[in-house]
Amino acid sequence: MLTLSAKIGTGTRTMALTYIRSLRNVNLHKEFIRIGGCRTFAVGKKKGGKGGAAGDAPKASKISKEVKARSVVGANILKDGVDPKVLPDSEYPDWLWHLLDKRPALSELRRKDLESLPYDDLKRFVKLDTRARIKENNSVRAKN
Known part of the structure; x- marks a missing residue:
């Protein structure tokens, strides 16, 4: 009787270890992890009456307008540092002012004569066309 229970205990233990080892190789889908790992919080009571629109209003900034005009608020990355000062426009490089300029799309570049395009637009055309x-070759070769 003693040997039978020892055999059952050993078999159960090895089966459990085998099961645990097999779980290491299981690939879980992202959706399952997202659902299983979802964390929720209890909703507290709202202060005030119905609606709650007054509590949703954005808070006024505690930083004065003078400080905002003289320094870049929030640009400091150092623990003991200060926000950098705003410099006059002449202190910044010329390319900085053209970063947000709208550039032509590929369809618009295809309509233009390639020999008359400036170098930057020609370079952009080659990159977008490639x-x-x-993308077209990948979609044709893709397995359906």
């Missing part, structure tokens, strides 16, 4: 051709 990207479009690669």
Whole structure:
């Protein structure tokens, strides 16, 4: 009787270890992890009456307008540092002012004469055209 229970205990233990080892190789889907790992919090009581629109209003900034005009608030990355000062426009490089300029799309570049394009637009055309051709080739070769 003693040997039978020892055998059952050993078999159960090895089966459990085998099961645990097999779980290491299981690939879980992202959706399952997202659902299983979802964390929720209890909703507290609202202060005030119905609606709650007064509590949703954005808070006024505690930083004065003079400080905002003289320094870049929130740009400091150092623990003991201070926010950098705003410099006059002449102190910044010229390329900085053209970063947000709207650049032509690929369809617009295809309509233009390639020999009359400036170098930057020609370079952009080659990059966008290559990207479009690669995407088209990938969609044709993709397994359905």
